[in-house]
Amino acid sequence: MEPIRGLPRLAAMPAKSFRSIVVAACLVATLVVSACGPAGEPSLIRSAWPVTLDGSSWTAIRVGLVATVVGSEPTVVFTPDEFRGTTGCNSYFGSYGYASGVIKIDQIGSTAMACLDAAVMATEQRFMAAMQGASSVSIDPDGRLILDGSGGSITFEVGPKEIG
Secondary structure: OOOOOOOOOOOOOOHHHHHHHHHHHHHHHHHHHHHOOOOOOOOOOOOEOOOOOOOOEEEEEEEOOEEOOOOOOOEEEEOOOEEEEEOOOOEEEEEEEEEOOEEEEEEEEEOOOOOOOHHHHHHHHHHHHHHHHEEEEEEOOOOOEEEEEOOEEEEEEEOOOOOO
16 A cells, blocks of 8 residues: 555554554543542432432332322422422321431321222322331432332332422
């Protein structure tokens, strides 16, 4: 092959040396990419958590492994240190502390109306036990909020924002 006019001719490089350079360049690129982003920040694939719960609104789609009753899904709305919502039958409220994926439910209370639908009542009982026992908060890869702890887990999807 003839060199292109005006361009200097490059010296031949042994194939083994060229491979070493490519491997070294790939290693450096990998290290640079892995160093991007704040240290210690979790990824969504592993176990991410929200910076704050304040101002968020969620609708439960599952309590433990059981889907919630369509039309009677429990909800939760968080303010800086309190939460409130519905169990699908009764209203509930409480206070909490939250930091870096750890939640501590301090007090929880609810109204005490009897629900006619047995499935809604069963969901309410599991939901309240899971809320009371919640100790960790995470976000799954699909953006769902997961509360987990000694009372079981609750999977929430983003709920509608409150008006007013």
